[in-house]
Amino acid sequence: MSSDVWTAGIQLAMAFVGSLGFCMMFRLRAGLLVPASLGGLFCWAVYLTGAQYVEGIFLPSFIASAFAATYAEVLARKLKAPATLFLIPAVVPLVPGSGLYYTISYAVQGDLEVSAGYGTQTLQFVLGIACGMCIIWALFTTVRPRKN
Secondary structure, eight states: OOHHHHHHHHHHHHHHHHHHHHHHHTTOOHHHHHHHHHHHHHHHHHHHHHHHHSOSSHHHHHHHHHHHHHHHHHHHHHHTSOTHHHHHHHHGGGOOHHHHHHHHHHHHHTOHHHHHHHHHHHHHHHHHHHHHHHHHHHHHHHHSOOOO
């Protein structure tokens, strides 16, 4: 097995475990743990796939978060639960924690040029996540059947 496949497999497993831990920390009901955690695994798989074919950070994170929002909306209707219960754990693997850490760390150390580089990458990641979710929310809100 090649190193890239092994690395991707570990990343996907950790995306599932990270999402599962997040679900457990907020005491998501037992029947929803696996579907919500699978959202994190699928979301990270979409990000990794998008990053192979598209340059930059914004578009892969945009595509992955749009997938996560769609996954959450579909599961919410199927399992009759709020979409937020599936969206937040699905997006957890996308959160750019290391980018935030290094941005602040280099800023505190006084290396503002490196800090700005990390800050720019982090901002692209965050904007991609936010835009992907917002577009899907807008689509589902306009298509959602209205009750009289």
